[in-house]
Structure formats: structure tokens, C-alpha cells
Amino acid sequence: MTAAHPERVPAPTLQRDGERGLLGGVCAGIARRLGIEPLPIRIVALVLALAGGIGVPLYLLAWAAMPGDSSARGLGRSRRSAVEVALGVGLLAISAMLALRGMGLWISDAVTWPLALVAGGVALLWRGGIGARPPAPAERTPVAAVPAPVEPVERVANVSRQGLGAALLVAAGLVFLQATGSLSAARDVILAALVVAAVLALIFAPWTLRMARSLTVERAERIRSQERAELAAHLHDSVLQTLALMQKRADDPREVAALARAQERELRAWLAGRSPAEGERSLAAALEAAAADVEQRHRVPVDVIAVGDADLDAAGEALVAATREAMVNAAKFGEGSPVAVYAEATDDALQVFVRDRGPGFDPTTVPADRRGLRESVVGRMARHGGHATVTAAPGAGTEVELTLDRTP
Amino acid sequence: MSDTRVVVVDDHALFRSGVRAELEGRVDIVGDAASVAEAVEVIAATDPDVVLLDVHLPDGSGADVIAAIAPQHPAVRFLALSVSDAAEDVIAVIRAGARGYVTKSIAVGDLADAVDRVHGGDAVFSPRLAGFVLDAFADSPAAPPAPVSSEPDPDLEQLTAREREVLQHIARGYMYKEIAHRLGISTKTVEAHVSAVLRKLQLSNRHELSRWATTRRLVD
Numbered sequence: 001m002t003a004a005h006p007e008r009v010p011a012p013t014l015q016r017d018g019e020r021g022l023l024g025g026v027c028a029g030i031a032r033r034l035g036i037e038p039l040p041i042r043i044v045a046l047v048l049a050l051a052g053g054i055g056v057p058l059y060l061l062a063w064a065a066m067p068g069d070s071s072a073r074g075l076g077r078s079r080r081s082a083v084e085v086a087l088g089v090g091l092l093a094i095s096a097m098l099a100l101r102g103m104g105l106w107i108s109d110a111v112t113w114p115l116a117l118v119a120g121g122v123a124l125l126w127r128g129g130i131g132a133r134p135p136a137p138a139e140r141t142p143v144a145a146v147p148a149p150v151e152p153v154e155r156v157a158n159v160s161r162q163g164l165g166a167a168l169l170v171a172a173g174l175v176f177l178q179a180t181g182s183l184s185a186a187r188d189v190i191l192a193a194l195v196v197a198a199v200l201a202l203i204f205a206p207w208t209l210r211m212a213r214s215l216t217v218e219r220a221e222r223i224r225s226q227e228r229a230e231l232a233a234h235l236h237d238s239v240l241q242t243l244a245l246m247q248k249r250a251d252d253p254r255e256v257a258a259l260a261r262a263q264e265r266e267l268r269a270w271l272a273g274r275s276p277a278e279g280e281r282s283l284a285a286a287l288e289a290a291a292a293d294v295e296q297r298h299r300v301p302v303d304v305i306a307v308g309d310a311d312l313d314a315a316g317e318a319l320v321a322a323t324r325e326a327m328v329n330a331a332k333f334g335e336g337s338p339v340a341v342y343a344e345a346t347d348d349a350l351q352v353f354v355r356d357r358g359p360g361f362d363p364t365t366v367p368a369d370r371r372g373l374r375e376s377v378v379g380r381m382a383r384h385g386g387h388a389t390v391t392a393a394p395g396a397g398t399e400v401e402l403t404l405d406r407t408p
Numbered sequence: 409m410s411d412t413r414v415v416v417v418d419d420h421a422l423f424r425s426g427v428r429a430e431l432e433g434r435v436d437i438v439g440d441a442a443s444v445a446e447a448v449e450v451i452a453a454t455d456p457d458v459v460l461l462d463v464h465l466p467d468g469s470g471a472d473v474i475a476a477i478a479p480q481h482p483a484v485r486f487l488a489l490s491v492s493d494a495a496e497d498v499i500a501v502i503r504a505g506a507r508g509y510v511t512k513s514i515a516v517g518d519l520a521d522a523v524d525r526v527h528g529g530d531a532v533f534s535p536r537l538a539g540f541v542l543d544a545f546a547d548s549p550a551a552p553p554a555p556v557s558s559e560p561d562p563d564l565e566q567l568t569a570r571e572r573e574v575l576q577h578i579a580r581g582y583m584y585k586e587i588a589h590r591l592g593i594s595t596k597t598v599e600a601h602v603s604a605v606l607r608k609l610q611l612s613n614r615h616e617l618s619r620w621a622t623t624r625r626l627v628d
Binding site: 303305306307308338340342344353355357396399 | 535536538539542543546576579580581582586
């Protein structure tokens, strides 16, 4: 605060000093205003309180009149010392009454304890309600505005402080009634009040319930309409665009099929709650991404079935890259037949099978263009401590089997 | 088996007429239905051999249809058909008693074959279903399931090595005939393995399967 309002430093306003104060911070506040130590003021106050008792009402008056110190540290202190405050004010009240007795102005014993309790309780309640009011926005330092997480704690402290204050007041009332012997009469009054309260509750319960329910309904409705808007936005960006594209390309069945597959894949991922970029470090997700890409480039359906899953290390990355090469090969030479990819991750090994139902070939007479498979798949797997087997026969399709042993 | 009597249950009219056109000549489509209530009525009236059953229906699920029909018509076989890839949907309908599961994007000839195979009492596993089952019966033996009313049979809780092998081949895209050839067994034996897996899937107490089923309120 001082940083925000440097002009206040030379002449601080007269307000209670919660940081340095012992009870309500009145003496410390006055001392700060005067620019001296609080001790002399305190001695004066104590003397006034003990001699003649005038100090006590003066103190209370000053406490009520002086605005509370709203600095964060002041609040922190007031939070810590709720019981101390109640105790202190209560003791002050007793001392005041003792002083009154000393002056011969005695009030009956029946009033002494209740008054002390009332003083403590009121001090607590009012402190919570008035003294420690939240700082006005203009007074807030930028730093103080940031830490929102403090608030719930503060609220709990407020509640406990007010609870304690209310308990003290109720206790005061009971003690007073007990002492004056009118407790039984009060019981009738309290009973009557309770009955009235219950009747009122019964009368207003339906209305309150309806109110609460309509609020809930309204909230649910709002959430639902938000969800609907989000869904509509997504469908518009994805499905409707693809459908429009498919109508334009209606003369090319392969293109249409590929568009439909790509959209289906995207929609499934969205329904399953996966974002496209997320989780590509896992084997299954990386294979799925590779399949989508190969499908997009070569216009051949690639189905991935994964059992188990594993995080990818360097060798795993190599396995995915080799699988991708095998997919591309299957898409190129499979004559448009769907490519089936099966991956299984166990504790011992990662295994991937890539299979097409194309014409196949005779492994003993490998065509030159199939040597790429040997290099980029078999070679790559060998370099990373795995191995690859290509099974093919004329007319029976081709299957590439990739195995990577997992070191425990 | 060109006279297999089939009922198609699906809430999309477009899809029903598509299936009708595709299967024309291969099977005899004796009725169709768009909801659980309609399906129960039509199936009871026509008593078909095979019901092609959508997993999701407007007033319930495919599993509800099976639950309503199976007690009175034990001979009716169900083949689940879905666009859904969600494991819990698929497993739920299988556990309710469907003899197989295929996706709606299945090729025309394959669908007719699947209908015939289900009619013949065999199980039909799509590659994806095989993947789900392998996942559900993942290698570590299940922790002994909480004892339910009946005594759990330990044989039901695990796949044999052979069954696992067969499922892996299905997931890799092999036909039963090819699997038989590769494993050096007969096609009948492959079918027997798949049926055994189906039975385990329906009767197993395995924790995950139970969890999948309870999310669909099929158990208890």
C-alpha cells in the first residue's frame, strides 16, 4: 500500500494498527499517527482504565470510530488472535466494572459476567463484520490483488470468528437469564420463537426449493447449450467440410473412400477424447498416426489393431518407422487391398505385423523395387536390436513381421 | 444355405435397405426392425435363423433384444453389427449372447459369410474383436475374481496358447482357412478354438470383463 500511495507515508491516517496492536490496535494506531512508540499511549490508556475506568469506554469508542487497518498483515494478525481479542476485551470490561465498583457505582453481580461475555462476543463479531472489511479496490496493491487462493482460508477464519462471537453472546444471554431467574420464562419465549421459525420455514420451503431448483435447471441448460454450440462448431469444421468435399469428388470413388476414412478416423479420435497431437509417444498412438498418414498419401485403407501399449524409446521409434515403411510397401504393392496392422506390446517384446492381400511375390526372386523393404525395414530393425521377417507367396499376399525384444 | 432366414435390426432405414440389397440372393430377409420393442415383436413372429443386431438402438441396446428373446427362442442366433469401436459395447453384446461381432464397414461377401457361419453355430470374430479379447485376457493370469454365486472355473479365466495364437492370426487379418493352413490344423479346429474363446468371453468372471459388463448393467 505504501508503494501505491507514497504520499501517505509522512502523515499516516488515523486508523487502527492491526500489525503492532495488542488488543484492537487503537493505541498503536494513535502512536503511528503521532509518530511515536505505542508504549506511552498504552500506559496512558491503562492508567485511564484503572483509575476511574474512563479509559475503557474511551478505548471502545476509539476502537469503533477508527477505521480498521486493511493491510494484508493486519488481517493475518486479526485472524490469528480471535480468541485473544475476545479474552482481552472481556477482561477490559471486567476491569471497567471493577473500577466502577471502586467508585461506588456498582451494578449487580448478575450483570458482570454477561457484560464481560457480551463485550468479548461483540468485539469478535464487529471486528469480523466492520473492522476487517475487505480493502477497497483503490487501496489494493497489485500484489494483494493476485493471491486469490488465500480467500477461502480467510472466509473459514471469518466464520469461526463469528461463530465464537455468537457463542459468547448466547452464553451471555443464558448467564443473564439464569442469574435473574427468568430462564424458565425465556424458555417459553424461545419455544414460541422456534415454533414461529418452523412455521415460516414450512411456508417458505417450497418457494426456496423451487428457487434453488430453477437455478440448477438454468445452470444445466446453460451448460447444455454451451456443449451444443461446441459440438456444432466441431461438426461444422470437420464433418460438413468433408461431406462437401466428397460431393465435389463424387466421380472418384477411391478419393471419396479415402476422404470418408480420414473423417471417420478423426471423428473417432474426437469421440474417444483424444486430441490429434496428444499421446503420440505411445506405440499404439504412433502407429495410428502413421497409418492415417499412409492412408492419406496412398489412398488405401490401413487398419491398426493394438493389444497393450508401451511408451516409445529410440528403439520403439525405429519400430514405428519400420512399420511405416512396411505400410507404405503394402499400400503400393497390395493393389489397393486393405492393409491390416496388428501390434502387440507385452513385457517381453513389441511385435508388429503388417499384412496386405495383394498378389504377393516369390521371395527367391525378389524384384529390385522390393529391396527397399529389405534395407529400410529389415536393416533398420537389425540396427536397433530387433528383427524383421517378410513372408510372401505368389497369390497369398505379403506379411511383414517386426519384433523388438524389450530389455527389462 | 441360401435360405438362411434373417431379421435385420437397425434404427437407420438407409442401412437396413443397404443390407437388404447386399444380401439379396444370399439369404432370405424375413423382416426388419428399428427399435428394441419392434425387434422383440418381429423376431417372435418370424422366428428367424439369424438376427443382424445393431449394438445401439433408440430405446435400448442390442443386449436388451437378446435378453428378451433368448429364453423363448434359444435357436435364434445373433450377430452384432456396429459402427462402434468401443470395447465395452462390443464385449457387452457378446456377453449377452451374440455369436459374433462385425463392423458395418465389412465387405459384402464377408457379411454373407459371417451370417452363414453364425447360422452354422460358429463364432464370428472381426480382427478388432480379436484384439479386444486379447487385451481383456492379457497375459498375466487374472487375480482370482471375487467369488460370485457359482464356483469360478479357472479354465474360463485364461486363454490357452493355441487360442491366443488363433486370435492373434484373426487380428492380423487372416481367414479361418489361412489360419488352419498356417497352424497345420483343420478349419474345424480353428472354429472350435474360436467358439471356445467365445464361451470363455461369455462365462468368464474376469475382472475387466465384469467391469465392462457392469458399466452396461448386464451383471446384476
